[in-house]
Amino acid sequence: MSTDIENPVPSTPSASDQVNWFRNSSPYINAHRGRTFVVLLGGEVLDTPRLPTLVHDLALLNALGVKLVLVHGARPQISQRLEAAGLESRFEHHTRITDSNALEAVMAAVGALRLKLEGLFSMGLANSPMHNAAIQLISGNFVIAKPVGVRNGFDYQHTGEVRRIEVDAIRQQMDAGNVVLLSPLGSSPTGELFNLNAEDVASTAAIALGADKMIVLGDGIRVEDSEQRLLRELSPQEAGRLLGEERFTDSAVERQLTAAYHAASNGVARAHLLDASEDGALLKELFTRDGCGTMVTRETYETLRGARIDDVGGILELLEPLEQNGVLVRRSRELLENEIQRFVIIERDGMVIACAALYPFAADHTGELACVAVHPHYRNSERGLQMLRYLERRAREQGLKTLFVLTTHTAHWFREQGFDPAGVEALPEQRQQLYNWQRNSKVFVKRL
Incomplete structure (x- = not known):
């Protein structure tokens, strides 16, 4: 039989607790204002019920003066479309080999996710956190791609890599107060489209923009030590050693930590890995002293x-x-x-x-x-x-x-x-x- 002790009802913070938290967050509000954050939403996060709440939290960052570049993944959605069409997904080293049929699924999945995010950022109901937000979510050909080509005998076809990020165009949009959306799909100077790794897009954009933070939000993402304790802080060297040990059974966590390692090794001050299934993870990480995820940083936090x-x-x-x-x-x-x-x-x-x-x-x-x-x-x-x-x-x-x-x-x-x-x-x-x-x-x- 269920009891209140077994299933406690979460207590509502008192007005005093909320005032206290707001006061304690003010140093972080001041520190983050005017800073550039690149935020990666893993594809698995985009199909969860928490997505609208995450959008609310991102809108709050925008309202507090943070310059946001949002990158979204699409891997599970692409796989679903290929499976529905009876097509097989082929991967080499965690990278999808994208043939012409797969490229059609990539474009459909990415287009649908873009529209979904645009709709969520357009919310403005009087009883919602988005009321009076009036956020413009801007997407475009900001990512220039090149083909992966043939490697180790495998022709990756329409799978690409980031060639460059259109930094000036993105900064122009951020300076206007807009949120820039980057998708895992890039165009080449020849007019071709290429399927990209979302983690690669995020880390490359963070480095090119000189971002103050790169934040990765994944579903269930957790970086642990050998005793299964959450690792709160890693240097790039420590992150590199973890990746070299090949201990990760979840390829998504490995890709996300690799992106954080790449960003922190190339000038991004702090890269954060957060479990999006934890309510308010983004705000806890940015506006409390201890946060709730794993941070890869060259700086000494303590x-x-x-x-x-x-x-x-x-x-x-x-x-x-x-x-x-x-x-x-x-x-x-x-x-x-x-x-x-x-x-x-x-x-x-x-x-x-x-x-x-x-x-x-x-x-x-x-x-x-x-x-x-x-x-x-x-x-x-x-x-x-x-x-x-x-x-x-x-x-x-x-x-x-x-x-x-x-x-x-x-x-x-x-x-x-x-x-x-x-x-x-x-x-x-x-x-x-x-x-x-x-x-x-x-x-x-x-x-x-």
Whole structure:
């Protein structure tokens, strides 16, 4: 028998939650405005009930000032038309061999999908998210193709490759506020049409346009490690190694990761792989700090580094709740600014999510570890340990032999990291004089 516990009804976010989310998204709205995103919708996504919602989310990006180039796939729709006509689909290395009959199916499938997307972008009902959107979806001969030709003895016939992207024409449309639609069908200077790989169109367009992001939305797309955990971030080199291992049983995921690898290796700052079956995946990835998919990027998304003066605000925001709860002693902005060189931080996409400080007592060959704080959303993830290891190396470089820490709440964590209990008398004399007997902090010491 079904119960409410077994099938919980999704709770509706309160007005306060929605206001909070909107406020937290504002840095991303500012960061994305005026940027160029190339978004690939896999062909399998175009036949799902989520497509109208995805179009709503793309319309929102357009309204927020993002310059959009939309690329659509058509592989399953082409296969369906060939099957309906009693024709066999032939593939070599995940590439369809397109004869004259197959080309007819390609043109029919691509034409139908273009019209479908144009219809969805034209929605404007008063009770829909598209009300007053007035988006122009522009398609045309923006992709110039060339034939694949004969390779390894196989004549690919009407299967082609991207020769070039008409960058100036696309930019003209984007500057006018229009969304540009590219299909997996290209024309050649001789007037011939060629069936193209949608992933190749997307990555080539992203590179040619100098796009800030390439985003791939596939149905059920998921890039995992050997223990089946979602990989959140990959460098192009790591993505290349994964592809070289030939571990992917799903050829669609392999093609999509290959496209992301190609784009990120050739100047596109970030390439994102998202599961379109997750409601709001596009918005979660772009307007929340941790996203929900896999990102291939040359940039370091999370950095452990020495703090700078412009990090003071972020450190104060991180420390304030702990100071209010009595976990840490309050530090003023002025004091932090004067001592900023003592701090290290972990920065994640522009936000300070962890900090710690080292105060050396050179005459006693020891140092105080202080202000160890990690944002609540990122605890239990070894970030505190990362900062400890970093500061231990810094302490050794300064000739320190021991580290000590005073704590009221986190004694067990420091014990686990090799700190031993000690009395106040173990502190340097200068630090003993500043000891707050009212707080009655426990003292722990670690030999380096």
